Amino acid sequence: MSTVTFKIWRGDKESGKLVDYTTEASEGMVVLDVVHKIQATQANDMACRWNCKAGKCGSCSAEINGKPSLMCMTRLDMIPIDKPVTIQPMRAFPSIRDLVTDVSWNFRVKKKIKQFKPRPPDAPDGTWRMQQEDVDRVQEFRKCIECFLCQDVCHVLRDHHKHEEFIGPRYLVYTAALEMHPLDTEDRIPELKEAHGIGYCNITKCCTKVCPEHITITDNAIIPLKERVVDDFYDPLGWLWKILRPKG
Amino acid sequence: MATSYETFEYDVLVIGAGGAGLRAAIEASAAGVSVGLVCKSLLGKAHTVMAEGGMAAAMGNVDDRDSWKVHFADTMRGGQYVNNWRMAELHAKEAPSRVHELEAWGAVFDRTKEGKISQRNFGGHRYPRLAHVGDRTGLEMIRTLQDHGIHQGITVHMEWTIVTLLKDGDRIAGAFGYDRERGRFKIFKAKAVVIASGGLGRAFKITSNSWEGTGDGHSLAYHAGAELVDMEFIQFHPTGMIWPPSVQGILVTESVRGEGGVLRNKDGKRFMYDDIPDNYKSQTSTDPEEGWRYTQNDKNARRPPELLTRDHVARCINREVKAGRGSPHGGVFLDISWIKEKIPNAPEHIKKKLPSMYHQFMQLANLDITKEPMEVGPTTHYAMGGVRVNGDTQMSSVPGLFAAGECAAGLHGANRLGGNSLSDLLVFGKRAGEFAAKYAKENPNVQLNDAQIEEAAKHALEPFEHGAAEGGSADGPYQVQHELQNMMQDLVGIVRREDEMQKALENLQKMKERASKVAVYGHREYNPGWHTALDLKHLLTISEATTLAALERKESRGGHFREDFPDKSTEDAKMNIVLKKGPDGKMQLRREPIPPMPEELKQVIEEMSK
Structure with a gap:
């Protein structure tokens, strides 16, 4: 048992402040346990999201001592607790209350991305054949738990508020998963360049660093997509080929 | 006036956006009716996301000796033969198509060397049968349904909670609830309602379930007049x-x-x-x-x-x-x-x-x-019991009220096999959506009852009144919740006894009294104390149902183990325990004989036990 002090942001759309809570912590506790304990004993009305408590649902995203993290996967022995621990909501999204932010923008963005469109089935029974090595990379992207920590840390969204022009790392990973899906036949490259603003990403890799699923967002998803955009739009030979290739 | 609350009208309202709810919404929407989907959390966070192992479907990709017959027999044996055999039959026959459909919607399962969907071994399954993606199959499934569903014209209400179902005479007429963000009341008018609210593990101290697993759907359906069945069977993983x-x-x-x-x-x-x-x-x-x-x-x-x-x-x-x-x-x-x-x-x-x-x-x-x-x-993991439904249509005893997934009962009998849950969600989620849409098309509009809505609204706000009146002396919602969880764990847990369960029943009566007086403070905006207070009613309802049914079954079978009756009883093997709200508001229990299994299914079981 040790005593910990948490400075938790309490407030709403209009205003808010950090409030100190002191409580006892026991071995193995994670940040979310402490927040729950404070909620049950000192602040029944403190708002926070959570579901699985095992890093699988991506609900309890927050900024712990300024670092975008899942509260359920941050053990107290991973952070200094000899001084107060600061818990704040994600900064890239508008506040609703306390640790809960309005992440609805993410759901709207996803809807704008063209959905999966498979090729006709490979076998007469309506099924497909794919090799494991061909789906490994897509499976990496599909590990995403939609915690939106990558969106939170991305300076294009966080500092420059380009929410209308840039879909953010999460949806670049989502697009990559569709584009590299062995069965998919859709083309999402033109809108990546224009409406989805892939050019805004200047590959600082902050998103990769905070991903709790350890998806190599920048190297495996964003850079290959940027290359496809370049191939489609800026490669002079490819361009010429598109004009000259036999039609029909 | 009830009409001052924001009102939404749908042909089919689905409550819960896990695997079953999403699949039901997709199916109903595809049938051409308007569909609303309400969920307590953000979309894609439901408990389905936690499922790890896989979904059972006799595709025979890894071992071609597998077939629906083997899967059916395994499910019945695992459930110790008190299952709804019709559901076990449909499930075994339809699961492969539901898995293939997920692949057509973009799911990326692990592969065999031939490039087919790989299948793994699991407890109680005779052959490798579980389609899987590493150990995150639930995430793959919910994300696939979510990403497909958002393009189907379904209206999703995220972070909204249903407090009570609304009736028009005997028929279901919709639901009443609130949005968590602002705490404002909302009315849903719907010709058919599908409950897909998942489990009730939060009634116990040690559980794999998230905060959402408070038995809402079980309790909503029960208070609306539907029957619950098999409530004594709880799976401790x-x-x-x-x-x-x-x-x-x-x-x-x-x-x-x-x-x-x-x-x-x-x-x-x-x-x-x-x-x-x-x-x-x-x-x-x-x-x-x-x-x-x-x-x-x-x-x-x-x-x-x-x-x-x-x-x-x-x-x-x-x-x-x-x-x-x-x-x-x-x-x-x-x-x-x-x-x-x-x-x-x-x-x-x-x-x-x-x-x-x-x-x-x-x-x-x-x-x-x-x-x-x-x-x-x-750890408390899964409720085999739930809303009693028709095996083909998933409709409950209340016309227009359907249930699918964990909150519905029948498929798993006394014990669920691992992997049979994800396939359950898809097979019966689809059926519930299909038949709810059909019901909505074939039946006239419903009328809402203002008095019922006003009563529900008044009741929902009482915890705040207690908070204002009592000045800090009343129980908080978390206190009652913790005590209930400790008690159910100790007295109605993995090993059960008559005297302990009698004690639990007595305590439940006292807790009901206390729960009706809990006090909450603060505002209605995103106030978890208030939400917890409102969930207490559901937790107490399903705890009582579990305890009553567990007292009645004087034998040990599957997820129900009685220290005082450690063996199986041939009498109890032939019946299910059904619970219903009586006209006096008290919980009524009856023993109901299991309908005889058709000859061809009996033969399948005999063949497979050789």
């Missing part, structure tokens, strides 16, 4: 984390055992070999070498006893701990690291097959499962 204390209950997937993991007591003994039930003897290995070969897909080998059904494994663990042979923190050891004796690159293999388990233990317990054994113990 044998392997939950037990250390450190704050992670107690979090699930350790059965795939660990499917991939060769073994259970040992503190003396290093594989205690599962000590007790193999008679009806599984012919299918279970008696020698560890054969068991290992089974996990490596040797078609001639029989399963290791670690892969017996969950109810049995949980009780064996309980026995070891009670006999003083447990691990330091009151569980037993689950070891996958030992496979390094068998295969090269074992650590890499484990990380590839069980990535999220590796991650979970590293992060939460600071333990490397490729090097050390895990400490595990039983």
Whole structure:
């Protein structure tokens, strides 16, 4: 048992402040346990999201001592607790209350991305054949738990508020998963360049660093997509080929 | 005036956006009716996301001896023959199509060498049957349904909670609830309602369920007049984390055992070999070498006893701990690291097959499962019981009210096989959506009853009034919730006794009284104290249903174990226990004979037990 002090942001759309809570912590506790304990004993009305408590649902995203993290996967022995621990909501999204932010923008963005469109089935029974090595990379992207920590840390969204022009790392990973899906036949490259603003990403890799699923967002998803955009739009030979290739 | 609340009108309203709710909404929408979908959390966060092992479907991709008949017989044997056999039949026949459909919507399952969907071994399944993606199959499933569903014209209301269902005479007419963000009341007018609200694990202290698993759907349906059945059957998953204390209950997937993991007591003994039930003897290995070969897909080998059904494994663990042979923190050891004796690159293999388990233990317990054994113990995981439905249509005894997934009962009988849940969600989610849409098309509009709505609104705000009036002296919602969870764990848990359950019933009456007086403070905006206060009614309702049914079943079967009646009874084998709200508001119980199984299904079971 040790005593910990948490400075938790309490407030709403209009205003808010950090409030100190002191409580006892026991071995193995994670940040979310402490927040729950404070909620049950000192602040029944403190708002926070959570579901699985095992890093699988991506609900309890927050900024712990300024670092975008899942509260359920941050053990107290991973952070200094000899001084107060600061818990704040994600900064890239508008506040609703306390640790809960309005992440609805993410759901709207996803809807704008063209959905999966498979090729006709490979076998007469309506099924497909794919090799494991061909789906490994897509499976990496599909590990995403939609915690939106990558969106939170991305300076294009966080500092420059380009929410209308840039879909953010999460949806670049989502697009990559569709584009590299062995069965998919859709083309999402033109809108990546224009409406989805892939050019805004200047590959600082902050998103990769905070991903709790350890998806190599920048190297495996964003850079290959940027290359496809370049191939489609800026490669002079490819361009010429598109004009000259036999039609029909 | 009730009309001052914002009102939404749909042909079909779906409550719950896990696998069953999403699948139902997609199907209803495809049938051309308007569909609303309400969920307590954000879309894609429902408990389905936690499912790890896979979904059972007899596709025969890995072992072509598999067929719907074997799957049907396995499900009935696992459920100890009190299942709704019609649901078990439909489930076994339709699961493969539902899996293929997910692939057509973009799911990316692990593959066999021939490029087909790979299938893995799981407890109680005779052949490798679970389509899977590492150990994150639930995430793959919910994300696929979500990403497909958002393009189907379904209106989603995220972070809204339903407080009560609305009726028009005997018929369902909609639902009344609030949005969590602002705390404003909302009315849904709907010709058909599908409940897909999941489980009730939060009635117990140690559980794998999230805050959402408070039995809302069970309770909403019950208070609307629907029947509940099989409520005594609760699955205690044998392997939950037990250390450190704050992670107690979090699930350790059965795939660990499917991939060769073994259970040992503190003396290093594989205690599962000590007790193999008679009806599984012919299918279970008696020698560890054969068991290992089974996990490596040797078609001639029989399963290791670690892969017996969950109810049995949980009780064996309980026995070891009670006999003083447990691990330091009151569980037993689950070891996958030992496979390094068998295969090269074992650590890499484990990380590839069980990535999220590796991650979970590293992060939460600071333990490397490729090097050390895990400490595990039983955790409340799944409710076999729930809303009693028609096996074909999923309609309850209330016209227009449907249920699918964990909150519906029947498929699993006394014990669910691992992997049969995800396939249940898809098979019966689809059916519920299909028949709810059909019902909505064939029936006239409903009328809402203002008095019922006003009553519900008044009731929902009472905790704030208590807070204002009592000035801090009343119980808070969390206090009552914690006491209830401790009590259910101690008195109606994995091992049950008449006197303890009688005591639980008495305590429940007192807790109901206290719950009706809990006080909350603050505003209505995103106030978890208030939400917890409103959930108490559901938790108390399902706790009472579980206790009453468990008292009535004077035998031990599947997820229901009576210390005072440790054997099976031939009388109780022929009946289900049905609960219904009586005209006086009290819970009424009756024993209902299980309908006779058709000859052709009987033959299937006989054939398969050879």
